[in-house]
Amino acid sequence: MANYSPRLSGVFHALDDPTRRAVVRTLVRGPETVSALAAPFPMALPSFLKHLAVLEESGVVRSRKEGRVRTCELVPRRLAQAERWLAAQRVVWESRSDRMVGFVENLHREEQARAKRNDRAR
Amino acid sequence: MANYSPRLSGVFHALDDPTRRAVVRTLVRGPETVSALAAPFPMALPSFLKHLAVLEESGVVRSRKEGRVRTCELVPRRLAQAERWLAAQRVVWESRSDRMVGFVENLHREEQARAKRNDRAR
DNA sequence: CGAATAGTTAGCCATCGGGATAACTGTAGG
DNA sequence: CCTACAGTTATCCCGATGGCTAACTATTCG
Numbered sequence: 001m002a003n004y005s006p007r008l009s010g011v012f013h014a015l016d017d018p019t020r021r022a023v024v025r026t027l028v029r030g031p032e033t034v035s036a037l038a039a040p041f042p043m044a045l046p047s048f049l050k051h052l053a054v055l056e057e058s059g060v061v062r063s064r065k066e067g068r069v070r071t072c073e074l075v076p077r078r079l080a081q082a083e084r085w086l087a088a089q090r091v092v093w094e095s096r097s098d099r100m101v102g103f104v105e106n107l108h109r110e111e112q113a114r115a116k117r118n119d120r121a122r
Numbered sequence: 123m124a125n126y127s128p129r130l131s132g133v134f135h136a137l138d139d140p141t142r143r144a145v146v147r148t149l150v151r152g153p154e155t156v157s158a159l160a161a162p163f164p165m166a167l168p169s170f171l172k173h174l175a176v177l178e179e180s181g182v183v184r185s186r187k188e189g190r191v192r193t194c195e196l197v198p199r200r201l202a203q204a205e206r207w208l209a210a211q212r213v214v215w216e217s218r219s220d221r222m223v224g225f226v227e228n229l230h231r232e233e234q235a236r237a238k239r240n241d242r243a244r
Numbered sequence: 245c246g247a248a249t250a251g252t253t254a255g256c257c258a259t260c261g262g263g264a265t266a267a268c269t270g271t272a273g274g
Numbered sequence: 275c276c277t278a279c280a281g282t283t284a285t286c287c288c289g290a291t292g293g294c295t296a297a298c299t300a301t302t303c304g
Contacts, residue, residue: 009138016134017262018127021207028214035280045281047263054261068271068280076215079208085143086205092150093198139292157250167251169293176291190250190301 010058011082019043020051027061027074034063034070132180133204141165142173149183149196156185156192 014020023037038048052072055061060079063072136142145159160170174194177183182201185194 005140008143009140012134012138016131016138018131019262021130024211025214028211028218030218033280043262044264046265046283049282050262065281068269070281074215076212079211083205083208083212086201086208089146089150089201090198090205092147093196096150096152141292155250165292166294168253168295171252172292187251190299192251 007059007078008082008085011060011078014055014058014060015082017051017054019048020055023051023055023072024060024074024079027072031071031073034072037072129181129200130204130207133182133200136177136180136182137204139173139176141170142177145173145177145194146182146196146201149194153193153195156194159194 015024019041022040026032026037034049034052035045037052038045041048052061052063056063058078059075061072062075063070065071137146141163144162148154148159156171156174157167159174160167163170174183174185178185180200181197183194184197185192187193
């Protein structure tokens with residue numbers, strides 16, 4: 001198995017901050033410049049740039065500079081990896097729940113059978 | 123919109139560490155005691171307990187103590203919230219991609235039309 | 245009872261994370 | 275050319291995180 005994936009850590013870390021999630025929610029609608037992205041936030045630009053750096057380092061965002069303007073865009077692949085990890089856990093959990101349901105149904109059937117036997121024995 | 127959700131931050135933060143993800147991967151298969159969970163990891167127990175504390179504080183894991191044994195179990199709801207957030211972003215991205223495809227196809231049609239006009243004009 | 249088991253609490257350390265300011269670089273535009 | 279604009283870099287501050295050891299509590303079992 002060996003599921004140590006540092007990439008996944010990077011993505012989840014990138015998403016653990018409200019500012020960075022807000023940036024993602026903007027970028028899913030299309031590319032934006034740095035200043036356009038930064039505008040809604042009450043923090044200084046260098047502080048905001050650190051968030052962008054985290055997003056880029058995690059691979060969630062890519063950017064290129066033309067003239068003095070840097071344009072950022074989303075890279076959906078990493079988000080998809082995180083989503084798939086969560087889905088995989090859910091699938092295991094749900095399959096277990098199914099077995100639990102089966103287990104409980106078995107208990108019920110056995111209970112009925114026992115009741116029947118007792119009935120006949122009475 | 124106001125999507126600041128500190129809960130989501132907690133969940134993503136809980137998942138940004140490989141040790142904690144490994145714990146989740148164990149717990150989706152069913153409840154476990156603290157020592158059983160800690161056994162695979164090369165760290166001291168108090169260090170491991172901090173990870174468990176993060177998982178519990180985020181609401182991803184719940185635990186109860188019977189006698190001297192504490193048993194942990196997964197709470198799937200929080201993971202589901204994170205998964206839904208990711209899915210929502212993907213949906214927006216994909217709808218945009220659809221529009222982009224339409225846009226490019228339009229460009230192509232216009233290009234063809236222009237070529238035709240030029241053809242006639244020639 | 246006494247020893248082993250299962251956690252827990254307390255405190256120490258180094259590094260990281262999110263914020264700030266100040267000063268700088270490079271590109272447009274008038 | 276020179277000013278305004280869009281980012282960038284360099285530091286600093288401080289609280290949070292992830293690791294450790296040591297010492298402690300509370301069960302269980304022989």
